[in-house]
Amino acid sequence: MKYVFLFTGPDEEWEATPAEERVRVYGEIVKWFDEHGQAGRITSGEELMPARTATTVRRHGDRMIMTDGPFIESKETVGGFAVVEVPDLDAALALAKSWPGQTVEVRPVVTRAGESARG
Amino acid sequence: MVGLLGAVGDFDVAEEAVQDAIVAALEHWPSGGMPANPGAWLATVARHKAIDRLRREARYREKLALLEGSPVMEQERRDERLRLIFTCCHPALAREAQVALTLRAVVGLTTAQIARAFLASEATVAQRIVRAKRKIVDAKIPYRVPLDEDLPERLGEVLAVLYLTFNEGYLATDGSAASREDLARDAEWLASLLVRLMPDEPEALGLLALMRLHRARSAARFEHDGRMVLLRDQDRGRWDGAAIRGATQLLDRALRARRPGPYQLQAAIAACHARAATWEATDWPRIVRLYGELLRLGDTPVVRLNRAIALRHVAGAEVALAELDGLANELAAYHLFHATRAELLRALGRGADARDADSRALALTANPAERRLLEDRLRGAEPAR
Numbered sequence: 052m053k054y055v056f057l058f059t060g061p062d063e064e065w066e067a068t069p070a071e072e073r074v075r076v077y078g079e080i081v082k083w084f085d086e087h088g089q090a091g092r093i094t095s096g097e098e099l100m101p102a103r104t105a106t107t108v109r110r111h112g113d114r115m116i117m118t119d120g121p122f123i124e125s126k127e128t129v130g131g132f133a134v135v136e137v138p139d140l141d142a143a144l145a146l147a148k149s150w151p152g153q154t155v156e157v158r159p160v161v162t163r164a165g166e167s168a169r170g
Numbered sequence: 171m172v173g174l175l176g177a178v179g180d181f182d183v184a185e186e187a188v189q190d191a192i193v194a195a196l197e198h199w200p201s202g203g204m205p206a207n208p209g210a211w212l213a214t215v216a217r218h219k220a221i222d223r224l225r226r227e228a229r230y231r232e233k234l235a236l237l238e239g240s241p242v243m244e245q246e247r248r249d250e251r252l253r254l255i256f257t258c259c260h261p262a263l264a265r266e267a268q269v270a271l272t273l274r275a276v277v278g279l280t281t282a283q284i285a286r287a288f289l290a291s292e293a294t295v296a297q298r299i300v301r302a303k304r305k306i307v308d309a310k311i312p313y314r315v316p317l318d319e320d321l322p323e324r325l326g327e328v329l330a331v332l333y334l335t336f337n338e339g340y341l342a343t344d345g346s347a348a349s350r351e352d353l354a355r356d357a358e359w360l361a362s363l364l365v366r367l368m369p370d371e372p373e374a375l376g377l378l379a380l381m382r383l384h385r386a387r388s389a390a391r392f393e394h395d396g397r398m399v400l401l402r403d404q405d406r407g408r409w410d411g412a413a414i415r416g417a418t419q420l421l422d423r424a425l426r427a428r429r430p431g432p433y434q435l436q437a438a439i440a441a442c443h444a445r446a447a448t449w450e451a452t453d454w455p456r457i458v459r460l461y462g463e464l465l466r467l468g469d470t471p472v473v474r475l476n477r478a479i480a481l482r483h484v485a486g487a488e489v490a491l492a493e494l495d496g497l498a499n500e501l502a503a504y505h506l507f508h509a510t511r512a513e514l515l516r517a518l519g520r521g522a523d524a525r526d527a528d529s530r531a532l533a534l535t536a537n538p539a540e541r542r543l544l545e546d547r548l549r550g551a552e553p554a555r
Contacts, residue, residue, distance in 0.1 A: 052310045139312040140262060141320070159309045 053094075053160040054143045056133040060153035061126050062101045079151035084133070092146060096133030127154065134160075251276075252315050252367050255360075258302075259328040260311050267302035268331045269338075270295050276363075277356050287353040288338065325368075329377050329433060332360050336381050340388070357381065365420075375424035376434030382417035383440040386410040398539035402449035414444045435464045454483035471500040479510055487517040505534035509544065 065073075087093045102121040109116050121128055130152075137143050140157070147155040258272040266288075273279045273287075281299065285292040305311065316324040339353030361378040368374055390404035399405075421437045439460045446452040461477035474497055482490035491514045494507070501507035512527035525548060532544040 139310045140260075141312050141316070144262065145320075157309075 052137065052139055052143075053162070054135045054137065054140075055158050055160055056096075056135055056143075056147060056150070057129050057156040057158065058131045058133070058150065058152055058154070059127045059129050059156060062103065062128050062130070063126075065130070066101065076151060083149065083151055087135075087146060092135060092137055092142075094134045094136050096131065098131040099129060101130075102128035248367050249315065251363070253313055255328055255364065255367075256315055256324060257306065257311060257313050259324075259331045260306070261324070261327050262309065262311055263302050263305060264298075265331070265334065267298045268327070269335055270298045271302045272331055272360070273335065273356065274299055277360060279356070283352075287350055325371060325373065328364065329373060332357050332364070333377060333380075333433070335360070336384075340381075340384055354381070354385065358385065370427070372424040372427040372429050373431040373433050375420055376431060376437045379417045379421040379424065380433055380437035380440055382413055382420070383437060383444050386413035386417060386444060392539070396539065398543055400543075401443060406447065409444065414441075417441070418445070430463070430467075432464060432467050435460050435467070439464075452483070454480050458484050471497050472504070475501060475504075475507055475510060482514065482517075487514045490514055491518065503534060505531040505540070507531075508534065509540075512547070 068076075084093060084096060105119075105121045107118050107120060107122045109118065109122070135143060135146060137146060140159075143157050147157050255272065255276055258275055259268045263271070269288075270284055273284050274281065279287075281296045282292050284290075285295040288295070306313075315321075336354050336357035339350040339355070339357060358378070358381045361374065361381055364374045365371075365378050387401075387404065387409050389410070390406070390408040391399055393399060417437070418441050421434065421441055424434050424437075439457055442453050442457050442460070457480040458477060461473060461480060464473050465477065475494065478490045478493040478497075481493060491511070494511055494514065497507065508527045508531035512524045512531065515521075515524035515527060528544055528547050532541060532548065535541060535544070
């Protein structure tokens with residue numbers, strides 16, 4: 052079963068974190084991706100630039116309107132994601148609990164007919 | 171897709187299996203007595219028939235209890251029941267969905283019955299259940315008893331669902347009291363089922379003992395006119411002595427495992443009250459000690475409040491009031507904080523402050539029985555203690 056992990060947290064807080072601490076957390080995150088990637092539980096993942104770099108393009112009738120910023124204004128923003136392949140939600144939640152960062156939203160991925168549901 | 175269909179199938183089959191047992195027990199046992207091989211015989215019973223009419227009868231619980239307790243009940247069936255309970259109470263589901271799903275799938279209540287018990291609309295409850303089932307399938311919540319390392323946390327989740335259900339029924343004092351009394355009974359039944367399925371879990375035993383100790387005192391909790399009677403004023407002769415002894419034995423069994431937990435401690439406190447011949451004869455030092463242990467397991471303002479109430483009888487109203495005033499910020503919106511403060515102030519001769527505190531309590535509760543009690547106090551109908 053495939054899940055996407057959305058890693059969220061307060062952007063500003065993270066940017067205000069002392070460099071030394073950020074290096075330490077990055078180290079743990081790299082280790083986490085390495086360990087679970089090698090074990091075949093993570094198929095891909097990326098870190099995103101802060102939400103202040105986002106541009107949102109939204110349909111208004113027949114026009115697409117561009118606005119500066121993320122699609123929803125909130126203190127917490129998505130800072131990265133991982134695509135995860137594990138047997139079931141319990142396994143996904145166990146993996147999410149080992150995440151060295153702040154918050155993880157675990158979302159199952161839609162399986163289409165004809166695609167084999169592994170696990 | 172196969173995996174998903176598998177999950178749907180499992181859940182529905184399990185739900186029906188529970189209903190099978192209910193119908194079977196009711197149809198067969200009145201005439202035939204306990205069958206020699208309940209497991210095999212259960213499997214042959216027709217489904218769904220008469221469930222709605224029969225499921226709420228008290229007898230079914232007793233019969234089911236006999237069945238669950240019998241040595242011939244196969245391991246497989248026990249495991250199936252446990253899988254169903256743990257799946258309904260999975261922490262990925264919202265608490266209210268866990269409660270509704272458990273009552274629907276494990277106890278076999280109808281959506282309408284659950285809605286009545288929780289004063290919610292049938293559509294709301296139905297939607298909660300549908301959403302929860304859909305999430306079980308879509309997010310692939312596994313249908314199994316949790317692995318050993320997850321068991322304490324997951325069992326805690328199940329116990330919380332049962333305790334919430336019990337309190338919803340037990341604490342209710344409004345017009346729907348009858349259907350809610352049923353709810354407290356359902357919760358107790360669920361707890362006893364869990365104890366039979368997991369006999370070595372002291373917290374499950376502790377919760378069952380706690381529920382039984384509360385229910386043993388229920389006859390004395392209200393006057394005939396619906397007026398609420400506080401513990402200290404209750405006619406202890408109306409308590410169910412046999413039920414108290416039975417629950418105390420359950421608690422002793424739990425305590426022998428030497429794995430203390432919040433439910434065992436709460437049951438131990440309830441047992442202290444239940445065993446005391448009078449309010450004055452209550453073993454207050456022990457109750458203060460037990461609340462202290464409860465605080466070590468989880469420090470919450472409400473537990474501190476309860477400890478302060480007991481402390482009054484050990485160290486005096488002044489000490490208890492000082493303890494309480496330290497909680498003023500956290501419990502500002504909790505009516506029982508103000509009601510307790512009023513009692514202490516009254517005991518210390520500060521009548522005007524006491525009335526202020528009672529007025530605040532009154533403004534914070536909608537519960538009719540509690541309102542009546544506070545209104546009586548404000549009218550000066552209740553003597554100072």
